[in-house]
Amino acid sequence: MDKHSKVKNRRKIISPVFHLQTKAEDEKHFSKEVVKSVRKTGVLNLSGKHLASVPEKLFSIYDFTDENVVNLDFNRPDRDDELWWNLKPLTNLDLSSNVLTEVPGRIATFQDLTIINLQDNSLTCLPAEITTLTKLTRLILNHNKINTLPNDIDKLIDLRVLRISHNLLEELPDSLVDLVMLETLDLSYNSIEKLPSGIGFLVRLTDLNVSNNKIKTLPPDIVNLRSLIRLDINYNNIKHLPESLGELRKLQLLYAQHNDIEEVPDFTGCESLQEIYLGNNFIKEIPPELHENLLQLKILELRDNQIEILPKEIAKMVHLTQLDLSNNELTEITPFLGLLPHLHSLKLEGNKLKQIRGDIIHTGTQRILQFLREKLKEEDLTETDSVVLVPSDACVFPDRYKMRNGNILNLTMKNLATIPDEVFSEAEEAKVSVVDLCKNKLTTVPSGLQKLSNYLTELNLSANQLKEIPDFVGCFTKLKFLDLSNNALNDLPDISLSNLRELVLFNNRFSKIPQCVFGMTGLEILMLNDNKLDEIDVVGLQKLTRLSTLDLTNNNINFVPPELGNMTHIRCLEIKGNPFKQPRYAILEQGTESVLAYLRDKIPR
Structure with missing residues (x-):
């Protein structure tokens, strides 16, 4: 079975009557109202205009020709917002959802740009001049055909968000790791085989998404991303997670589904982890000490693995709300799961369980938990306190x-x-x-x-x-x-x-x-x-x-x-x-x- 699902093409389907706009038709989108709005707000939104090229009028939008003066009527005293000293420079440019194949280097004219959105076009590369826009904080390039990034991309010294998912990247420039202000990096849905060494220098990164690529190993210094909150490595070819994963002390969400992972990593130190997704891998064993390192864990997804035994210590994860163990090799399930106070989703389908009938499993979580609690009554409960952290009856309000x-x-x-x-x-x-x-x-x-x-x-x-x-x-x-x-x-x-x-x-x-x-x-x-x-x-x-x-x-x-x-x-x-x-x-x-x-x-x- 192919563990990588087929990703549907999300791009627009062009109808047979669609025709590529001429430059003259592209220019028509620059009405007087658009010009006035840009000068007043510093924001230009040309999303979804079917543009085949970037209109030339964009680059003269702040020029003061005689025609501009007449049309915009700058000398009227009651229109202070149109006086040249009150005009705002272009800071936000949205050219998304068009059919652009290139962006002219003249984009560097607008040195005050902080946001550029070019997603959902047909770009194959970026102009070298884009790296001169040193005030950029957000660069959105999703859903294009980009196969390379500028080698000197590190000149974008203030870049906080870089999204380049659904493109054709096979490798990344080494200079990417010098974007030390990055907080969000989305490289998903490309053909990247490895991440650059030195990625640990991105110490401000909180969200890293490299899912749906061809990555086999993660660089060891990825554990230096001490600010990381969300890590998505779904749909790759990764066999092992870093041994020092516990260094990611702020990590809350780990998505590692559809890989070749054989062992649950050591999460010692990951005390902030709330959700772990390890489904569709080759995991055979859950370490009994797993609960000691995951005190705040709420969701544990281990479906479609090869797990044969579920340690009873799993019931010490008292904050668990969802536990998915479907399609494994389990023959028994610890009845102590029935005592977990917050568990509202327990999935066990596709196992070879002997002590729980199939009709009970199909009835749903509440019936399963009830069955497990009833089974506990038949057993020696003297070890309950040592397995599940049952609170004392004494009511002591914390200060x-x-x-x-x-x-x-x-x-x-x-x-x-x-x-x-x-x-x-x-x-x-x-x-x-x-x-x-x-x-x-x-x-x-x-x-x-x-x-x-x-x-x-x-x-x-x-x-x-x-x-x-x-x-x-x-x-x-x-x-x-x-x-x-x-x-x-x-x-x-x-x-x-x-x-x-x-x-x-x-x-x-x-x-x-x-x-x-x-x-x-x-x-x-x-x-x-x-x-x-x-x-x-x-x-x-x-x-x-x-x-x-x-x-x-x-x-x-x-x-x-x-x-x-x-x-x-x-x-x-x-x-x-x-x-x-x-x-x-x-x-x-x-x-x-x-x-x-x-x-x-x-x-x-």
């Missing part, structure tokens, strides 16, 4: 000094029915951004949480006795993760959380998707499994253009709208355990892409 270490207020499994406001006052002083109140006996959301509205990014209220959510939750505008699962909710108030990335609502009493959800435009993950939903509101869901994971398993859905198939940005769609007749189970087993394609075929033409 602000303890909360400052990690900015977390953790009151998991404290048997709490109320929480004093003083606790949140202390949390406010500590500027707490993460609050975990799961597995208590709360019947109402503590009003003291409002004190943290300026800081809160993650809130976990799962496994309580909540029947409603107060309106003030809508004030948590910085919230990115909200878990309300395992309560008694049947609706949500009209709250607008545009920055929310993940919303977990499974195991409640929702009969319809709450209307407020459709206004959460930043949502990427929506978990609504194990409720009482009787329909899928496709019109509402289509507003969530960033949604990648949608779980609707174990509801009362009788009909799956074919229009759901048009939501191709969904990477993971779970709809099993519902009474609908179509799609059939055989289609569901083929995965999300097949389900969406099936639904699209059912749309009436």
Whole structure:
């Protein structure tokens, strides 16, 4: 099986009636209004104008000919914005989504440019003069045919963002490592075989994406990228990750799917890691000590490997929310997984498990966890405390000094029915951004949480006795993760959380998707499994253009709208355990892409 998936060509399909614009037609896009706007704002947007060449008028836009003076009427005292000393130099140039094959060297005329967007054209190279634009901070070159970068690209001394994905690069200039101000570097979807040595000099880099290339090894000094938060090496030919990976102490997201990796690396030191994706590799073993180094890990994806044994110590990762072990060689699974307090997605399909029946696995995560907990009752539980970190029944509220270490207020499994406001006052002083109140006996959301509205990014209220959510939750505008699962909710108030990335609502009493959800435009993950939903509101869901994971398993859905198939940005769609007749189970087993394609075929033409 080819481990590299086929990447679809995302470029525009040119219709048979399309004709290449002449230079005269290109020039027409420079109207008087455009000229005035550029002079006033310093921004020129010519995106999607079908330009075949860069208009010559661009280079005379600040010239003061007699015609300019007449047309722009500079001498009118009531138009101060048109006086020459008030004109703003060109700082932002957007020529994206055209059919340009070259950019003239005269681009160097605009020495004040800080942003150039040339993505989605047909460029094969860049003019050498572009390296003279030393004020550039963002250079966007995605979706072109560029096969080489200027050797003296290091002259762009203030460049912060360089995106050059979906091009034809095979090698990189050594000077690239001298762009020491770089914070984001995207080299994905090229044919690069190796990264330049010295990449460790990019000490300000926070986001490095080299996915979908032909890289076999990573340079050892990559571990010197001490500011790195996100590393994406998906779809390469990498066999080994650096031994000193733990030096990346700020790393939060590691994407290493579809490689040739044989061993889980030593993550000692990677205490900030929250998500690890190691699927579609050749990993055979998970080291028992893995939990000791990943104290904050929430997502561990190990699907499509060759893992035979899952160490019981994995259950010490008490912050795990998603664990994917599907399509491995597992014959047993540790029942201690049933005690993980936050686990809401456990995938075990495609293994040879003996102690869990297939029908239980197909029912979903909650049923699996329930089965594992029941199995624990039959065993000797004397070792439970040594395997799973079960909190004490004694309720000891942390003070602000303890909360400052990690900015977390953790009151998991404290048997709490109320929480004093003083606790949140202390949390406010500590500027707490993460609050975990799961597995208590709360019947109402503590009003003291409002004190943290300026800081809160993650809130976990799962496994309580909540029947409603107060309106003030809508004030948590910085919230990115909200878990309300395992309560008694049947609706949500009209709250607008545009920055929310993940919303977990499974195991409640929702009969319809709450209307407020459709206004959460930043949502990427929506978990609504194990409720009482009787329909899928496709019109509402289509507003969530960033949604990648949608779980609707174990509801009362009788009909799956074919229009759901048009939501191709969904990477993971779970709809099993519902009474609908179509799609059939055989289609569901083929995965999300097949389900969406099936639904699209059912749309009436």
